[in-house]
Amino acid sequence: MRRSAPSPQPAGAAPPETRPGAVETAAPGVAALLDGVGEDRNHAVLDLGTATDPNLRAYSRFARWIRFADVLREAVGPGPEEAGASRLRTNVPADRLYDFVFAWDILDRLLPDERLRLLQWLGEITLPNARLHFVVRAEHALDVPLRFTLLDGSRLRFEPADRPHGLGPRLLPAEVTRLLPPLRIAHAFALRSGLREYVCIRPAPEPEQPALRSPRKLRPQ
Numbered sequence: 001m002r003r004s005a006p007s008p009q010p011a012g013a014a015p016p017e018t019r020p021g022a023v024e025t026a027a028p029g030v031a032a033l034l035d036g037v038g039e040d041r042n043h044a045v046l047d048l049g050t051a052t053d054p055n056l057r058a059y060s061r062f063a064r065w066i067r068f069a070d071v072l073r074e075a076v077g078p079g080p081e082e083a084g085a086s087r088l089r090t091n092v093p094a095d096r097l098y099d100f101v102f103a104w105d106i107l108d109r110l111l112p113d114e115r116l117r118l119l120q121w122l123g124e125i126t127l128p129n130a131r132l133h134f135v136v137r138a139e140h141a142l143d144v145p146l147r148f149t150l151l152d153g154s155r156l157r158f159e160p161a162d163r164p165h166g167l168g169p170r171l172l173p174a175e176v177t178r179l180l181p182p183l184r185i186a187h188a189f190a191l192r193s194g195l196r197e198y199v200c201i202r203p204a205p206e207p208e209q210p211a212l213r214s215p216r217k218l219r220p221q
Helices: 028-033 053-060 112-125 173-179
Strands: 023-026 044-047 065-068 098-104 126-137 146-150 155-160 184-190 195-201
Touching: 028 126, 028 184, 028 195, 044 053, 053 065, 053 146, 098 112, 098 146, 112 126, 112 173, 173 184, 173 195
Parallel strands: 044 065, 044 098, 098 126
Antiparallel strands: 023 155, 126 195, 146 155, 184 195
């Protein structure tokens, strides 16, 4: 894990935009997710966060169809009308099924019933054997919203997000294990930065077995 540093600027150039707290980290979950994926770009990617140019360029290396869902609403206020308002919005048109999903700092932001709704929705819009990448917080991670950038096939950068979102109850590993089925957890990694990666596969449906027929009784000759 290393913190991002500004590159040297030529004399007279404007100083680069600073990102306090930005961290670059090895992401073995991303490497496992993209293992064996070629650059034929014959894939469809769904990112549950907000659209960014760096992530669009990163996904374009292996995907032809890319959509950013922005499933989190702004943090709800404390008023009685807003206290029960959902933070989840599933507003992606059902024009395509996806074979890669990136869900970074999403499950932490949702209430338990919203998490179940999200996973049900993902099961409806992903292809069999789709690969999904979740990032959740460990117990000692900072309680601030994060924005993620895919740097390459094995590294992520995360930094404080511009838009505030509330935090849901912290997810422990045992709770994630209970939550994610029917998705199958293929890999799980604990990062030194206080994050956990989960690589999941949406299982293909079991083929239907032909109905068994009762054996035909033989007539006596």
